[in-house]
Amino acid sequence: MPFAIQHLIAVSAGLLFGAGLAASDMNNPERVQGFLDLFGNWDPSLMFVMVGALLLALPIYQWVLKTRKTPLLAKRFYLPLSTKIDRNLIIGAILFGAGWALVGYCPGPAIAALGYGYTDVLIFVIAMMVGAKFHQLSSKKDQ
């Protein structure tokens, strides 16, 4: 039963996330590139989306992490295993930032925009999954 409720939470959270992206126009690559164009006609919109998200999320996350050992419906918090700031983190972030600027999509808006039915979005998402698969295969080889 708690499993079914967890699924309901996933659906609600997904709906909210998608609605939030559309409402703030973050599914619009031009809007996002406008934010990244700091030395041109800068559009600060994305900054206020982050502010709106963090004003709500930061205090609640901090309060929950201080007062609870487990989440309400699951056995534990599934936190990232690595806490190191290493080469992979930095190189990964640089490559991601470059791709983000070229097209104007990060993974969330790209997937949310699949619903608009544009072929270009589908091509981008497939390329993104292929890129991630390359990394999954190459990191398996290292181990």
Add this chain to the structure above:
Amino acid sequence: MLELFSQVNYTSVLLGGAAIGLSSVLLFVFNGRIAGICGMAFSLMATSLQRNIWRILFLGSMIVGSLLFHYLSGFEYPPAPDTSLPLLIFGGLLVGYGTSLGNGCTSGHGIAGIARLSPRSIVATLTFMGAAIITLYVVKHLLGGTI
């Protein structure tokens, strides 16, 4: 400088941002999961269907949530990216490889990670934002590209 801020629709961006923040909170507080979109999408290729059901539900609902917002508000769909095919594919490969290598994107590092005050996520967010701003500057203003 002030005119730049007048092009922002504050109601939309702050409320839209709050909806994204609330989504991240719900998933974390109830299910103990980080709302990182790239992590969810890439797990679909790395683990069993059974373990991915919640991720499929989240990602599917996210697509529906965007469509529902347009339907209810009457806001038009945003345009598709204005990028040539080779650049579209190259950009997608970079975003996929980079977020997989760096373990997160705007949602996972930028929102959930910063809300946890994770130093790793704060560094990642500053790095990908910086890299994106520099890339856009080089391609648009130095090379005269059309993005």
